Amino acid sequence: MIDVTHLTKKYAGGVTAVRDVSFHVDRGEVVGFLGPNGAGKSTTMRILSGYISPTGGEVRVNGLDVTRKGVEVRKHLGYLPESCPLYLDMRVGEYLRYRANLKGVPRRHRKTRVERVMTQCGLTEVRGRRVGNLSKGFRQRVGIADALVHNPDLLILDEPTIGLDPNQILQIRNLIRELAEDHTILISSHILSEIEATCDRVVVIHRGRIIESSPLDLLGERWFAGAEVTVEARVPAEELELRLRELPGLSTIRTGEDGSWTRAELLFTDFEDRREEVFRLVRKHGWDLRELSLKRHSLEEAFVNMTRDGATAFREAPEEEVSA
Amino acid sequence: MSRLATLWKREVASYFVSPVAYILATMFLVVMGVGFWFISNVRLMSGASVYDLLRALFGGVGWFAILMVTPVLSMRSFAEEKRSGTLETLLTAPVRDGEVVAAKFLGVFTVYGLMWLPTLAYFPILSRLSDSPVPLDPGAIASAYLGVFLIGGFFLAVGVFCSSLTHNLIVASISTFAVVALMFLGGFLPAVSPIPAVREFTQPFSPVLHMLEFARGVIDSRAVVFYLSSTFLVLMITVRVLESRRWRA
Numbered sequence: 164m165i166d167v168t169h170l171t172k173k174y175a176g177g178v179t180a181v182r183d184v185s186f187h188v189d190r191g192e193v194v195g196f197l198g199p200n201g202a203g204k205s206t207t208m209r210i211l212s213g214y215i216s217p218t219g220g221e222v223r224v225n226g227l228d229v230t231r232k233g234v235e236v237r238k239h240l241g242y243l244p245e246s247c248p249l250y251l252d253m254r255v256g257e258y259l260r261y262r263a264n265l266k267g268v269p270r271r272h273r274k275t276r277v278e279r280v281m282t283q284c285g286l287t288e289v290r291g292r293r294v295g296n297l298s299k300g301f302r303q304r305v306g307i308a309d310a311l312v313h314n315p316d317l318l319i320l321d322e323p324t325i326g327l328d329p330n331q332i333l334q335i336r337n338l339i340r341e342l343a344e345d346h347t348i349l350i351s352s353h354i355l356s357e358i359e360a361t362c363d364r365v366v367v368i369h370r371g372r373i374i375e376s377s378p379l380d381l382l383g384e385r386w387f388a389g390a391e392v393t394v395e396a397r398v399p400a401e402e403l404e405l406r407l408r409e410l411p412g413l414s415t416i417r418t419g420e421d422g423s424w425t426r427a428e429l430l431f432t433d434f435e436d437r438r439e440e441v442f443r444l445v446r447k448h449g450w451d452l453r454e455l456s457l458k459r460h461s462l463e464e465a466f467v468n469m470t471r472d473g474a475t476a477f478r479e480a481p482e483e484e485v486s487a
Numbered sequence: 488m489s490r491l492a493t494l495w496k497r498e499v500a501s502y503f504v505s506p507v508a509y510i511l512a513t514m515f516l517v518v519m520g521v522g523f524w525f526i527s528n529v530r531l532m533s534g535a536s537v538y539d540l541l542r543a544l545f546g547g548v549g550w551f552a553i554l555m556v557t558p559v560l561s562m563r564s565f566a567e568e569k570r571s572g573t574l575e576t577l578l579t580a581p582v583r584d585g586e587v588v589a590a591k592f593l594g595v596f597t598v599y600g601l602m603w604l605p606t607l608a609y610f611p612i613l614s615r616l617s618d619s620p621v622p623l624d625p626g627a628i629a630s631a632y633l634g635v636f637l638i639g640g641f642f643l644a645v646g647v648f649c650s651s652l653t654h655n656l657i658v659a660s661i662s663t664f665a666v667v668a669l670m671f672l673g674g675f676l677p678a679v680s681p682i683p684a685v686r687e688f689t690q691p692f693s694p695v696l697h698m699l700e701f702a703r704g705v706i707d708s709r710a711v712v713f714y715l716s717s718t719f720l721v722l723m724i725t726v727r728v729l730e731s732r733r734w735r736a
Contacts, residue, residue: 175735212579216733230733237581244579248572250497252504264493265580309576 164190164317164347165211170220172206180206182371183220190316193343195358195379196351198368204351205245207368208321211349212242224317238267241310245321247303251295255286255305258294259312266313276312284308284338300331307338318348324357336360367469374469390434394441395426395454403427406448410440424453491586491593498594501563511559512602515552522548523609527616537613537623538703544609545631545702546695550671553639557667560599561646562660564591565729569654584729588647588722595643596636603635627704634701637714638694642667644721651728670694 165188172181181203188194198204209215210222213233222229224236250258259277268276281287284304289297294305303323310318323339324332339361342348352358358365359379367375396403400418403425407416415430431437438457445452502508526543568574577587614623646663653659674695680686690696697710 209575214575214579214732234581234583237579242579244572244575246572248574248576250501250573251571252501261493261497262580265490265582267490267581 166223195362195365203371241315247306256290280308391458397451494590557642558660558663565651566659631702644718
């Protein structure tokens with residue numbers, strides 16, 4: 164559906180926003196486009212939507228070159244720009260009808276399409292209100308409804324939940340999940356939970372380069388050293404540490420004392436769940452136990468690791484930093 | 488409805504939701520009305536013909552109106568969309584840059600035309616006030632309006648062009664005014680320049696002389712071609728400016 168090969172964008176003034184970026188999105192996929200602010204997400208999305216042209220490389224949507232076949236590409240593409248700019252003087256229904264018209268929705272389908280997207284995006288109750296009088300959440304929904312109105316195969320949403328309150332975020336997320344059933348979607352965000360909640364796969368961009376592109380569940384394994392188990396038992400720290408050292412595959416151990424209790428954080432070199440082995444060890448020595456847990460690394464931490472300066476160096480020698 | 492018609496409709500409608508167009512239309516009609524009243528009283532009393540009146544109205548006070556109206560009317564076209572960011576929404580719809588420029592121009596031109604519409608009422612009044620034995624010639628009136636629309640259209644195109652260069656409405660209108668005022672004042676060169684070569688060279692490009700000719704009922708095909716082609720050229724350059732965002736951004 165989307166083929167980006169060696170895409171480079173240099174702005175006037177010598178800033179290179181995107182350099183040699185290649186990625187691919189298949190039909191039906193929901194891909195998160197992730198990166199810190201200023202990483203080149205919006206630039207890439209603007210190029211995909213045909214608003215600006217690349218300096219180098221090739222961008223194809225549905226097999227069509229976006230620079231040369233812009234109008235054709237945009238007929239099958241719904242795009243929500245970053246700050247969701249709308250005509251504030253128009254009423255919601257009027258705006259969507261105008262956009263449907265502009266996007267070439269045939270007259271006989273126009274009314275049903277507009278009604279459909281208004282229902283999908285929860286806009287029916289505000290159809291007669293001026294866009295300028297709507298809250299940010301509603302405006303964002305109008306923007307998404309606009310992106311959807313010509314029933315495109317591909318949706319490109321640039322930061323669809325930015326500036327919304329938690330309830331609104333949840334509503335937009337549900338909407339995106341609903342849309343994911345019959346659309347190919349590319350969503351950008353710098354908020355990880357956002358991507359985690361809606362996407363199958365993530366493309367991480369940092370300083371204009373792609374540093375990761377993989378299914379979400381593989382991301383953790385690639386960016387963390389291994390599983391982390393926390394155990395808290397009534398035993399002196401030195402003894403606990405000495406015994407735990409016997410465990411196979413242990414890379415680092417950190418202990419802390421709380422009265423007669425000792426808390427140890429164990430980091431392993433692989434992703435096996437070692438809770439059972441730890442428990443057997445505790446039982447063998449007859450210590451009292453008050454906590455035993457496996458820590459699941461969040462995508463948040465993976466992201467911090469990936470976009471940290473010198474991220475590639477970190478990948479080769481991760482031991483010291485992961486437990487920090 | 489075609490994309491151009493859709494865009495055009497939106498463009499025209501956008502003028503009616505902002506107070507600028509109403510204020511401008513009011514000012515325009517006040518200026519034209521006072522001018523008309525003044526001219527018709529003074530001139531008719533002094534025994535001038537209705538043709539002198541037409542020339543005074545279009546070649547005189549009409550200029551004031553054109554110079555005032557065109558920069559303000561055209562300033563919004565692109566500058567406003569750039570300022571609010573809606574240009575991105577607009578241009579990422581399946582439309583061509585050329586269609587957008589054409590619709591913006593036709594939209595502002597339509598509003599300009601609507602503004603002139605009430606001035607048609609002057610002519611029945613004029614023919615009743617006048618005791619001239621010669622009836623008012625509808626051809627001459629049509630020719631005068633042709634001049635108003637050709638010259639005004641060109642100025643509006645300049646305005647749309649200036650508007651595409653900035654996201655500031657004030658900058659857009661002032662730069663448009665600077666350009667059209669320069670062209671207007673340059674139009675006096677054939678009459679005032681002491682150098683014969685300058686007089687000769689500037690004569691075919693003088694909007695002032697063109698308007699006087701149109702108001703006299705004389706349609707000079709050179710002037711018509713000049714305004715139509717200049718308008719087209721300026722709009723083509725505007726399309727290029729709009730396209731340049733792709734490379735400069």
